[in-house]
Amino acid sequence: MRPARLALLAVLALATAIPAARAQTPHEEGIQIGLSTDAVSITAGFSGADLTIFGALEDADPQIARQGRYDVVVVLEGPARPVVVRRKDRVLGVWINLESEQFENVPVSYSVASTRPFQDITQPDSYKQLSLGSNNIYMQPGDPEAPPTTIAEFTKALRQRKTATGLYSENVGGVRFLSQNLFRATVRLAPDVPVGTHKARAFLFKNGVFVKESSAQLEIRKSGFEQAVFRLAHNHGFFYGFLSVSLAMLTGWMGRIVFRKD
């Protein structure tokens, strides 16, 4: 009995929804993105990279597409981690880390690509609602009691540092339509892009109004050797230290042999 009733409800819902939707927008567009790989490996030669994400619009209105009134914003967001922001102040002439503020769940990296400059796509309020763009991510302060002006100051500093180091980046014009439905987005991976699960999201706007969102996951990890070294250092610290010491002694000894004059 139960499945049948659910199905009936669904049909009823469709029946009421379709005429309403049809009255407002003749087309309910969709957006899909695909990654050529679900994992990126950082090798010894890694010094930053451009990641290409392909995507397609579903049921796009050809006329709107021709007039270029569809806009796409693609975001690649790194794993969230807590961060401490510290401010240096002058004490007796010396610059010392004095005040600090902790934030929970700050994306380590945040790269955005868009079809056009952000202010041309939609209203600032709409970005805020979607938490879209590095200026609109909510950074939760670790100490909720802290004065709002302090929080605002440190949040601003956090974004500035992230932008300055290239971990937060914007690539205006980084999304290009290849055909009426197909687009290609290029987002930047900083040289110190964090390892972990990254989330790629695409936002579709039509005439400046948000329509739909789609997401995919991407694993960024160190390649075999780098990963092995990192794991060893963190899981078997003492053994790793022992290896480092041995390597140093071996290098010193080899140096003696290679350059020996006596």
Next chain:
Amino acid sequence: MGIYLPIAEISVNILVLLAMGAAVGFLSGMFGVGGGFLITPLLIFYNIPPAIAVATGANQVIASSFSGALSHMKRGTLDFKLGGVLLAGGVVGSTFGIWVFALLRSLGQLDLFISLLYVVMLGTVGGLMLYESVNALRATRSGTAPTLKKSGQHNWIHRLPLKMRFRASKLFVSVIPVIGLGVAIGFLSSIMGVGGGFIMVPALIYLLRVPTNVVIGTSLFQIIFTSAYTTLVHASTNQTVDVMLAFLLMVGGVAGAQYGVKAGQRLRGEQLRALLALLVLAVALRLAVDLFATPPNLYSLSVPGMG
């Protein structure tokens, strides 16, 4: 040519690191010091996080001091007994230093403390060495023979109890200052990422009156163990040793050291000491400027619980 450092998690230029290692190796071969006091600040200037620069610096020092100690052992200018006593103190000092290191790191004051310690230590040692060597240079010019070790003349250190005989150094002295020196060097080694040669060498010569030819070999011998111990403890408690970074520096360093030794043989002792003093003072000055000058970024980011 870039290379990705697995622990520091940044991409750096491999040639810059090799050149850095070679330059420091050249100077360390020339002056008979490990070079840790140069490599750690250089790494920090090159944007390597200070915590990693310190631990990796200690690792790099092992290679140069091991290679140096080997040649001193062959020449018989290495006092194992003196080195062993220094070492016993060194282990205590290192353990304490690493505990302080972790504490400062959680307080966010590690960078400041490292810089202050560098400025004070390098400034003092460099200043004293410059004063001594300039006097020696003047003395040679005016004709009187330079006297580094005034035999028969004893200071307060030689009146302390618990005396021990060190044959290779022709020394009969209390173990208290020897162990104390070891503790101090161990502490500095773990916090500053240095072997401590630039403090050990003058201290052994001027305070304990160890013959100069034995000093360098013995100091290198004890530095191997102190920095090996520091590396081990940093690796197991702080996970801040980047073996890739250390290896690149070592390769450059070992090669550079050979040419440094040759260059050093062409200069006289007091000239060498004056040059080393100037170098030490220059590093101290550069770090002091950073402490007092307005930093380009007032704000810094870090992971909670880490420097």
